[in-house]
Amino acid sequence: MYSTRMPAHRTITVDLGDRSYPIILGNALLDGGFDLSEFVSGDDCLIVSNVTVAPLYAERILPNLPGKQTAMMELPDGEAHKSVATMQTILDKLVESGANRDTTVIALGGGVVGDITGFAAACYMRGVSCIQIPTTLLAQVDSSVGGKTGVNHPNGKNLIGAFHQPRAVMIDTDTLATLPDRELRAGMAEVIKHGAICDIEFFNWLEENMDALLDRDPVALAHAIQRCCEIKAGVVAEDEREAGRRAILNFGHTFGHAIEHCLGYGECLHGEAVAIGMIMAAELSGIEEKEVSRLRSVLVAAGLPVTPPVIAADDWMRAMGMDKKVEQKKLRFVLLQSLGNAHVTESYDAESLRRIVSRGA
Numbered sequence: 001m002y003s004t005r006m007p008a009h010r011t012i013t014v015d016l017g018d019r020s021y022p023i024i025l026g027n028a029l030l031d032g033g034f035d036l037s038e039f040v041s042g043d044d045c046l047i048v049s050n051v052t053v054a055p056l057y058a059e060r061i062l063p064n065l066p067g068k069q070t071a072m073m074e075l076p077d078g079e080a081h082k083s084v085a086t087m088q089t090i091l092d093k094l095v096e097s098g099a100n101r102d103t104t105v106i107a108l109g110g111g112v113v114g115d116i117t118g119f120a121a122a123c124y125m126r127g128v129s130c131i132q133i134p135t136t137l138l139a140q141v142d143s144s145v146g147g148k149t150g151v152n153h154p155n156g157k158n159l160i161g162a163f164h165q166p167r168a169v170m171i172d173t174d175t176l177a178t179l180p181d182r183e184l185r186a187g188m189a190e191v192i193k194h195g196a197i198c199d200i201e202f203f204n205w206l207e208e209n210m211d212a213l214l215d216r217d218p219v220a221l222a223h224a225i226q227r228c229c230e231i232k233a234g235v236v237a238e239d240e241r242e243a244g245r246r247a248i249l250n251f252g253h254t255f256g257h258a259i260e261h262c263l264g265y266g267e268c269l270h271g272e273a274v275a276i277g278m279i280m281a282a283e284l285s286g287i288e289e290k291e292v293s294r295l296r297s298v299l300v301a302a303g304l305p306v307t308p309p310v311i312a313a314d315d316w317m318r319a320m321g322m323d324k325k326v327e328q329k330k331l332r333f334v335l336l337q338s339l340g341n342a343h344v345t346e347s348y349d350a351e352s353l354r355r356i357v358s359r360g361a
Contacts, residue, residue, distance in 0.1 A: 009034060010211050012229045014145065014165070015237040021143060021168050023229050027218065029172035032063030039168040042102030042128045048090055048117040049108040050077045053135050056178055057108060061133065064170075071097055075113060075157035079265040082112045084160060090120035094128075103178045104129040104167070110136035110183070111270065115161070118149030120348075122164030132166045135175040137187025137221075141194070141228035142249075144169050146236045152265060156322035157257040163241055173222055181303075186215065186271025188302040189252075189258045193278060194228045196295060197248045198235075200340030202227050207294070210301045247325055248342040251334040252278030255308075255357075258319035261345060262311045275304035280356050284348055285335040308359060316357035 009026025021348050045068050049058050054074045061145035062070060075086055094103065105128060107117035114132050121130035134144035150161020176184065189356055191213075195203030206213075207225075212220040232249065255277030259268055279299070282292045296306050325332040325344065331353075332346045 005285060006224040008207035010226065010321065012226065012233050014233045016165060019165055021166060023169040023171065025171045025173070025222070025226055025229065027172060027174045027222075029170055030057060030060040030064065032066075033172070033240065034064060034170060036064045036067065036131060036168065036170060037068060038068055039131055040065065040104045041102070042100065043067075043069050043101045044097075044099060045099070045106055046094060046099065046103060047072045047106045047108055047271075048075065048113060048120075049073075050075045050110075050113050052077045052108040053113070055099050057135060057175065060218060061106070061108060072293075075116065077112075079152070079260070079270065082116060082265065084151055084153075087116050087123075087151050088094055090117060091124055094120070094124050097289045099124070101125045101128055104131060106131045106133060106134045107144075108135065109139070109140045114139050114144050114173075115149050115158070116151055117190075118147070118164050118166065119161050121149060122149055122162040125224050127164065130164060130166045132169045134169070134171060134327065136179055137176060137184055137225075138190050139187075140173075140176075140225050142188065142190040142232065144171070144233045145229055146246075146249075147240070148242075155261075156319070157260055157265075158324070165240075173218060173225065176216060176221060184214070184216070184227055184268065186269040189278070189299070189304055191273040192230055192239070192295075192298055192302065193225050193249075193251050193274065194231045196278065196282075196336065196339060197251045197334070197342035198340060199227070199231060202231075203298070203340055207301075210298060214302065234353075242324075244344075247332075247344045249335050250325065251336075252281050252344050253278075254320055254323045254325065254331070254333055257282040257323065258316055259309060260310070261322075262315050263309060268305075268309070272305050275299045275302075276306060276308055280308060281308045281333060282336055283356055284333060284352055286336070286349070287336050287338055291336070291339045302316045308357070312319070312356070313354060313358045 008219040132144040147165035153159040256273035
């Protein structure tokens with residue numbers, strides 16, 4: 001029997017005018033702890049999860065959707081399945097069930113489930129409503145917020161997708177209790193990223209509280225998730241479609257996505273690849289070594305890798321050439337002017353870049 005206590009929760013608004021939406025953050029939100037029905041366009045919902053998460057939480061969403069007709073489907077688990085073929089199965093389910101434009105698709109799971117499901121919602125009948133219910137730390141602090149949806153292509157990460165904002169994001173921090181330690185650490189990379197790009201006080205706090213976060217202290221985790229959501233909501237409100245400042249949220253991702261692509265999706269978790277990528281980007285930034293060391297130390301304290309894998313320099317460059325920040329065939333990187341202050345630039349030392357990617361080759 002699950003707890004039915006009504007929790008205190010907090011709401012962070014992603015301010016996009018008439019497309020604004022709330023991020024509802026708290027514990028005990030499942031099992032009816034928060035009524036999602038006001039964010040459901042019509043009477044019908046399709047809950048999309050995966051074979052790992054669905055047995056844990058799929059039935060527990062139903063009390064959050066009083067009076068709604070719900071269907072469920074499970075996707076295979078893992079980054080290797082983040083593909084057009086998997087997304088097609090969601091579209092097939094919607095067509096087979098006779099879903100209309102007032103159907104709401106609900107993503108229950110980590111970043112892969114959220115990205116695939118959001119993209120399917122963006123495509124079906126040119127766009128139906130979507131609700132994100134992230135169950136991993138990485139999804140709670142990053143991928144569920146901001147409307148970036150998509151799937152991978154054999155030649156690059158997230159090359160196929162669309163911007164499609166959800167109607168709401170509901171984050172129940174209790175779901176982190178079942179998250180494997182490796183996945184928790186991978187999510188911590190995105191938490192650290194938020195401090196590194198634009199909030200040095202938050203970065204300082206992370207240095208002091210990493211043990212509590214890894215021990216899953218609920219107060220520490222709630223604070224970290226809330227701050228990351230506040231940062232991302234502010235950046236997205238300023239630049240929804242990544243025409244400018246929003247790209248700073250990709251700190252470490254140009255290198256990280258190249259690692260995922262070159263090693264094979266799923267061999268290195270996204271957060272692990274981003275952790276390595278942040279160190280590589282910090283080194284390319286030319287900031288003081290003591291600041292690079294601080295970033296390296298907090299990542300190591302989080303149990304994350306910081307050493308690049310052995311990849312041929314030409315393979316690095318080819319993979320990074322497919323990065324979505326490339327303009328006029330010029331690589332652009334998110335670099336640090338200092339810890340807590342990131343910018344996007346195509347001005348970097350080419351010799352340093354070659355040295356950084358050649359280190360392990």
